[in-house]
Structure formats: C-alpha cells, structure tokens
Amino acid sequence: MAQQTVVAERAALQVEPSWRARLRAITTPAFFIGPALLLILIFFFIPVILTILISLTDMSVATISDINFVGLKNYERIWRSRTTMKILKNTFIYVGFTLTLFNVGMALILSLITTHIPERVGTTFRTFWLLPRITPSVIYAIMWTWFTADAPYGIVNQFLSPFGITPKNWLNAQPWLVVIAANGFVGTSFGMIIFTSAIHAIPVDYLRAALVDGASTLQRIRYVILPMIRWPILFVVTYQTLSLLASFEYILLLTDGGPGFYTTEVWSLYAYHRALSNYFGNVQFGFGAALAAILVIIGVIASVVYLRVFRFSEMVAEPKIEVL
C-alpha cells in the first residue's frame, strides 16, 4: 500500500522536461567548458594535426618550393635509423632519473621535511629553493658549467679533492650526472610547492588521529600523508613527465647533446636539431615533425599508464551533484 503511493507520487513528479530545460542542460555545461575547450583546440589539437600533416611530407629548406607528400616515409626512416634506439634510451634515462630522483623524489622529501619543522624555517628554505627557477636558464646553465669546470676553476673539484678524487671536467666525465642534477634542482621546486600545499591541506584531525592510533612519523607519512596526497603526486608525475619529454633547453646549453656522438641527445633535442637547427643548414621540417609526433604519442601513452597505475578511477568519487 505504502509502496504504491510512493510509485504513484514518483510518476506524478516525472513531468516531461520542456525543450527549454533540455536546451539549458546543454548550454550551461557548454558555457563553462567552452573556453577551455577552445584553448585546447587552438593550442593543442590544431598544432598536433599540423605537425602530423607536415610529418607526412618531405618539407625542408631544400624542398620548400616543391613540397611532396611522402606518406609514412619519415616514420620509416626513424624506424630504420640506428640512432633512434640510442636517442630513445637517452630519453628514458633523462626523464626517468630526473623525475624519480628530483622532480618527485626530492620534492616529496623536501616538502615532508619542511612541513615537519618549524613553519618559518620551512618557508625560508623553500623560498631559497625557488631561486634557480627565477634565474634565466642561460645564466643557470653557465653557472653549472663553472661549478663543474676542470681545476683550478670548478667548485665541485674543490669540494671533492680533499676526499682524494682527482679534479676533472665533470661535464665531460659525467655528462648525465650533471644534466640530471641541473634539471632536477630546478624541477624539484614545482613538486615541492604542490606537495607542500597538499600536505598543509590535510585536515589536522587525521594527523592527530594517526598519532593517537600509535603511528610513528614514518608510519604516519606512509599510511596517512602519502595516500592523502596521491592525487597531487599523480599530477606532478604526469605533468613533469610530459614537460621533461618536451624540454631540452638545459641539455642544449650544457652539452648540446654531447660530449661525443649523441651521448646526451634526447628525443626533443634530436627533433630540434633535425627540424630547426641542422648543422649543415638543411633543416628537415618533415622529418622533425615526425619525431615530434612520436613524442606526443609517447606522452599520451605515459599519461594513460599513470592513470592506470595510480588507479585514478578509485580516487574520483561519484559526483555528489547529479543535476546541473
């Protein structure tokens, strides 16, 4: 009986929505999402499509007046080239180590430390760590070449010689170490800021509850803080992977892909060299575009993998509001 009433009431309430309401159900979301969609369209999709189109041609300085459609030839060339493997490996080394050691690892450690010491000390420390980011890249890179220069100039050598390590030009001896460290010290600050604010945003009751429940500092970090900042971590990992994949300015300034044959040449630098700064003056736009297109694909694959690994769908709760 009671059930019947409820059903009847429901039916009575289910009025056909008017066309106005239906239109509004479309226009309201469009109004809010529209500007962002437009930006993505203009600055991401169109360039990507242009890049892919160019990558299907033989466009270069030599052929600029007579561009031919060459199909997948540029991709075939990349696939067959022996350099490709080397560049790919370099890219993995560069992105992998900078990301794990600095952009995420060091950033996490620093934000955890600076949120567990007195507030003022922590803030001061973080501010200092931001200095390289506001230093012009060229100056920052030159400073690193000075740091690592051979005796009698390099500071690194002066620190290490008391330990019996022979002075050398570190940029030549350990190019990866220097490239990763130079990038890392700048890259760390981004994650550090995001993680610090995420840690500060954890309601204090959770941390108190963890203390009362008997957690040591490390246990509290592992079981309470890290799970609660999983989303910012995913964001930083994804964002920094993509920006590292695309970034090459410090490598360009420090080693320019050397020393020697492609020792520190990463994918984006390779694309740059091929497409925009060829030594022989024959700039190959088509080939470079193909390289760039592959980079985009690698980036998309990486993002998808991250979303899976971090179980993104678990983190996103069902929306609490179902009508707009």
Added chain:
Amino acid sequence: MEVRLERLSKHFGSVVAVDDLTLHIKSGEFVALLGPSGCGKTTTLLMLAGIYRPTGGEIWFGDRLVNDVLPKDRNIGMVFQSYALYPHMTVFENITFPLKLKKVPKEVMREKAQRVADMMQIGHLMDRRPAQLSGGQQQRVALARALVKEPDILLFDEPLSNLDAKLRLTMRGEIKRLQHDLDITSIYVTHDQVEAMTMADRIAVLRDGRLQAFATPDELYNRPRNLFVAGFIGSPPMNFLNARLTAQNGQAIVEGNGFRITLPEDLGRKALSQAQREEVIYGIRPEHIRLDPDGEVEAEIYVIEPLGREDLLDCRLPDGTLLGVLVPSGHGVKIGEKVRLKFQLDHSQLFDPHTEQSLLWN
C-alpha cells in the same frame, strides 16, 4: 586508570588557553569538560592525548607522569568531532589501523575488529569506505577504532555535534552504556550542557581556560558555587535579579524593583553571614516559578514560547527585566496579560555581584 591534572596550563604565544587546571579523575569515571566555545576544552584533551605539550603543570596516568610520553605510548582511544576516519581505508582497515601499527597478528586483528564492530553494530559495513557511510555509522566506526586497542582512557571531543537531534539522543545513551560496561575512564568534551548533565558522573566547567566548578550534575544544578556556573548550567537558564539583602526582625529579606521576598530560615542565615554588602544578585530557575494569584511578584506576559509539554513564559517586571517562567501547557494566559508569580523560595540562589561567588554554597 586514574587521571590527575596538576596545575596544568597551556599558552599559545600570549594566548592562555588553559590556566592552572587541577582535576582528579577517578578510575572508571565519566567526566565531561563543559564550557563555551574557546574555553580550552580541546586544548586540555589534546594535552591528555600527548599531542600538545603542557606549558606548565603535570599529567598523571595512575602513578605514571606522562608529560613527556609520546601519544602512541599512552594507550588512549580518541573520538574526534570530525570522526577523522581515513578516507582511503575501508571500515575494516580503519578499525584495525591501531593494531596494524602494533604489528598484531592478522587473525587476532580480524577477530578483535569483528568483536568491536559487532558491539557497535557495524559488522556488516566492514568493506565500505567512510564516504559511503552515514554520519551515525561513521561515528560508530570512529568509536570502534578507539575501542579496538582496549585503551586505558577514552577521550571524546564533541563526538555528537554533527548528528541530528534524534541520533544524538540514541548515541548519547549508547556511549554512556558502553562506558559503563567497559569501565574505561572517559573524558568527554562538550559545549552542550544537556549532554554533559545526562552522561557524566562529574562535570568540569571551564571558562577562559580556568576551572569554574568540578562536581556532579546534581550539585552543579542545585548548588552552583558561582554566577557563571549558575547561568551556564540549566536550560532555559536561571533568572538573575538585582536586589538588596537586609535583615529585618531576624529574617532575611530580598528586595528588588517590584518584588520583596523573605528567604527560608536556613538559606537566610547562610546568606546573611556570608554577605559583604547589601547588593546581591538573586537567582531563581524558570522551573521554580509558577503562576499564582497569591504570588509576591507582579508581571506582564511578554512572549509565550510553547515547548510541547511546557510553555516558557517571558514575563516583564515593572522595571523592564524579563523573567523566564516554565509552566505546564494549558495555563490559559495570553500575551499582554498581567499575572502574579510565586517563587519556590527554597530554590533561591544568592550571589555577590562583585566576586560573583555564591553566598550559599561556599
């Protein structure tokens, strides 16, 4: 576990949150910390939990001085106002978290968790996450997590303030019963005096970080030692009237604007012997006044607030003072009507207006 606070204080910079607080809590006792917002209840509780370090004074658990003992070594259970259930853990993981940290074997852990969960009637919710529970269920999970480690002391920080009125009533009863059965020393922070009165064995009333009274609900209600306690305990609150106390023919007479009463002999004698001056504050609770044509006070009905079983009448005295009067419904009076009020004089309270201390109960 017996708990003693000795001259405990806590300063945050120049803010004195808790000031010279001494409390002796008996083993198995249920004590409420009661006071208005910002009076230092939470601060006191967090010092007991070991999260805040006292600025001065001592905290004793039994014969152990715990000032420098870490929270994890205090064996306390705590229930927060926000519940503080870890959102990324299931109910089962939440409840067993304290055991997991202590490296209790899996089977023991499961068994204990099931036992407290059944006791709290949440055994069927073990696989849910906090976001998928109602407020009342979350509250029970929080309690289960506090109880699972078999604590010596239970601390509650306004655990019921986020629940609806009916559920609050149910949980009030349940917590009290649970505490009684388990016999765990409990300290319960609240700013709701009804909650404190109904649940606690003894109530510590705080104001601006200072202890105002520490007594049984009955004593706080019937024999308040100062003006603050008298006004804070009881709902609707006690009425206060400015008056003069004089001795006439061996009787104690209280006289104010529009009223004149003779105190019962024992109260009168006490008041006269304590009074430093003629001015006094006369206190009487709304439930101790009734409508009576022979009453000694004349007043006009200003507002009628029906409460169901009773009505609260706001009566205006000739000088404009409002007096709350609680009478059974069906009294038949209307707004604007002139009435006479009769005080139950043996429930009179008298306070010194300067020291705010009771003239009867010190």
